[in-house]
Amino acid sequence: MFGLLTRRITCVTSSLGLRNINYIKSIMSDELPNVVFVLGGPGAGKGTQCAKIVEKFQYVHLSAGDLLREERNTEGSAFGELIENHIRNGTIVPVEITCSLLATAMKKSSQNKFLIDGFPRNKDNLDGWQKEMGSKTNVQFVLFFNCSQETCMERCLQRGAAGSGRSDDNEESLKKRFQTYVKDTMAIIEHYDALGLVRKIDASQSPDQVFEDVKKAFEYFKVRSEANRTRRWCGSRSLSFFNMSYKKESLSDVRLHAAARQGNVLAMRHLLDSGKVHIDSHDKDGTTPLMMASAAGHIECCRELISQGADPTLRRKETGASSLFLAAQGGFNDIVSLLLQSGAPVDARCKDGGTALMVASQQGYTDVCLELINSGADVHLQMKDGATSLFLASQNGHAKIVSLILSTVASANENNSSLSVEEMINVRRLDGATPLWMAAQMGFDYVVRLLLRAGANPNIIRNDGVSPLLKASQKGHVDAVGELLQSNPHLGLSQNGDSPLYAAVLRRNVPIIRILLRAGADAHLTTTRSLLSPKALAEKLRFWEIIQLFNTTESYEGSSSTSPV
Ligand SMILES: Nc1ncnc2c1ncn2[C@@H]1O[C@H](COP(=O)(O)OP(=O)(O)OP(=O)(O)O)[C@@H](O)[C@H]1O
Numbered sequence: 001m002f003g004l005l006t007r008r009i010t011c012v013t014s015s016l017g018l019r020n021i022n023y024i025k026s027i028m029s030d031e032l033p034n035v036v037f038v039l040g041g042p043g044a045g046k047g048t049q050c051a052k053i054v055e056k057f058q059y060v061h062l063s064a065g066d067l068l069r070e071e072r073n074t075e076g077s078a079f080g081e082l083i084e085n086h087i088r089n090g091t092i093v094p095v096e097i098t099c100s101l102l103a104t105a106m107k108k109s110s111q112n113k114f115l116i117d118g119f120p121r122n123k124d125n126l127d128g129w130q131k132e133m134g135s136k137t138n139v140q141f142v143l144f145f146n147c148s149q150e151t152c153m154e155r156c157l158q159r160g161a162a163g164s165g166r167s168d169d170n171e172e173s174l175k176k177r178f179q180t181y182v183k184d185t186m187a188i189i190e191h192y193d194a195l196g197l198v199r200k201i202d203a204s205q206s207p208d209q210v211f212e213d214v215k216k217a218f219e220y221f222k223v224r225s226e227a228n229r230t231r232r233w234c235g236s237r238s239l240s241f242f243n244m245s246y247k248k249e250s251l252s253d254v255r256l257h258a259a260a261r262q263g264n265v266l267a268m269r270h271l272l273d274s275g276k277v278h279i280d281s282h283d284k285d286g287t288t289p290l291m292m293a294s295a296a297g298h299i300e301c302c303r304e305l306i307s308q309g310a311d312p313t314l315r316r317k318e319t320g321a322s323s324l325f326l327a328a329q330g331g332f333n334d335i336v337s338l339l340l341q342s343g344a345p346v347d348a349r350c351k352d353g354g355t356a357l358m359v360a361s362q363q364g365y366t367d368v369c370l371e372l373i374n375s376g377a378d379v380h381l382q383m384k385d386g387a388t389s390l391f392l393a394s395q396n397g398h399a400k401i402v403s404l405i406l407s408t409v410a411s412a413n414e415n416n417s418s419l420s421v422e423e424m425i426n427v428r429r430l431d432g433a434t435p436l437w438m439a440a441q442m443g444f445d446y447v448v449r450l451l452l453r454a455g456a457n458p459n460i461i462r463n464d465g466v467s468p469l470l471k472a473s474q475k476g477h478v479d480a481v482g483e484l485l486q487s488n489p490h491l492g493l494s495q496n497g498d499s500p501l502y503a504a505v506l507r508r509n510v511p512i513i514r515i516l517l518r519a520g521a522d523a524h525l526t527t528t529r530s531l532l533s534p535k536a537l538a539e540k541l542r543f544w545e546i547i548q549l550f551n552t553t554e555s556y557e558g559s560s561s562t563s564p565v
């Protein structure tokens with residue numbers, strides 16, 4: 001933690017780049033205090049919504065602006081005048097002051113969930129936070145309240161007229177605050193957006209409507225992190241080989257396996273010291289004590305086994321899984337590091353071609369992925385069915401891992417002639433599915449956005465002739481459809497003869513129909529599968545609200561081509 005220094009932090013690293021692996025690492029840990037950054041223009045309603053979030057989700061609300069105003073009002077503060085000047089001018093106070101106030105407030109609280117409102121506002125804020133707090137906190141996501149300047153201005157002026165007492169609720173200060181917001185804060189939002197961490201909320205609605213969207217954002221991220229925790233717990237217990245029959249050479253071997261499975265390091269040491277057991281004694285499937293302890297997450301047992309000479313390169317006969325693979329599958333990063341330091345080959349392949357990096361990407365263990373990548377894991381490898389680590393991370397909605405892999409591919413491509421991001425991102429599985437296709441099917445709109453921005457082709461179809469847009473439309477993933485539409489995909493018939501608009505009508509999904517029409521989809525385009533157009537289908541099914549929507553939407557006359565993608 002740092003004190004209230006007057007010296008500005010000099011920015012040496014570009015935290016706005018995607019490739020700052022240490023930075024990505026700092027936002028992964030589950031055990032650190034959780035932070036949600038709340039950003040948006042002045043008067044967008046950040047404070048109003050934070051009060052609701054505190055009530056509903058029990059976060060501690062820390063407003064950077066409030067903390068600065070409090071410091072300004074503190075008698076004898078060395079920074080009072082400096083802070084007041086910045087506030088009146090709508091400029092940003094040096095990060096040493098703001099970050100120190102935030103850190104002190106966090107320390108004072110016994111909680112571990114913080115809403116940090118109005119921070120980081122510029123690159124100085126972001127760099128300062130990264131430097132001092134990056135490795136001590138876990139940034140869950142960024143809530144971005146999006147609202148027009150006009151509305152925000154009106155709200156702040158009303159707040160001033162109602163007696164807020166704020167020296168910056170006046171037209172002159174507000175204009176400057178907006179300049180700072182557009183010039184400096186938007187870049188920070190874009191930075192987090194590129195990492196798949198921004199949830200954009202339409203803040204022009206009523207406070208209750210806004211809060212409905214806010215709740216969805218919290219639930220989305222809560223579900224994802226809880227799913228990760230559950231998997232990590234299951235990783236140590238649900239592996240099928242724990243139920244296997246153990247046919248080893250002697251009773252001592254059986255006991256050694258039991259000690260490794262249970263994490264009983266004393267019993268293990270005793271058995272090993274006795275000289276009666278083979279350290280790598282294995283059952284009929286080739287499972288060794290080190291594999292057992294690695295899969296169960298017993299680091300002390302792993303240390304003991306390695307120090308007594310266990311072989312980290314062995315693999316199970318049936319599946320080809322190594323100790324490293326099993327540790328990565330369970331999310332046990334400390335064991336992964338230990339095994340790598342002890343000579344476990346980082347890219348050891350299972351029989352299906354899977355590697356430790358692939359399984360960690362699939363399970364969502366970002367810290368494990370980082371460890372493996374830093375130890376030289378090859379991000380380009382494919383399973384026998386063609387799936388890459390990127391595919392597996394996308395399929396399971398792990399946006400941070402998607403970012404990490406994309407940045408690693410980009411760095412590797414700079415240094416040698418390996419595949420470029422554009423090539424790698426469009427690698428298809430044997431069934432023709434790309435990472436984008438899978439993320440669209442699963443409705444992981446964040447991942448869809450990340451992949452599209454990195455150059456994924458939205459028109460690559462699966463072998464069954466279905467495009468990502470058609471699949472997202474069939475599945476009813478409105479946000480994923482919205483993201484796909486940003487990249488101007490083909491709106492007409494997919495190769496299987498179906499169209500996204502037809503699929504949405506069939507499922508009576510009005511929000512998807514609306515955005516497809518807005519994007520130019522043609523309500524009269526007859527599908528070759530059903531020989532009906534979306535409009536004819538709506539009429540046949542008597543979906544009146546959809547017929548009305550078609551009749552009132554000029555764009556349904558459409559410009560999309562009828563030739564399949
Ligand atoms: N959704 C909304 N609709 C209408 N008025 C709102 C809404 N949300 C907040 N307000 C009002 O707008 C004003 C600004 O709201 P609030 O203080 O929450 O914004 P803020 O983003 O925290 O502002 P600042 O960045 O200036 O601290 C307040 O008077 C608040 O009551």
Ligand SMILES: Nc1ccn([C@@H]2O[C@H](COP(=O)(O)O)[C@@H](O)[C@H]2O)c(=O)n1
Binds near residue numbers: 125
């Ligand atoms: N990270 C920050 C946050 C705020 N400020 C200064 O305080 C003013 C008011 O902030 P609100 O969030 O309450 O609107 C803001 O205009 C800045 O002058 C800051 O410097 N750094």
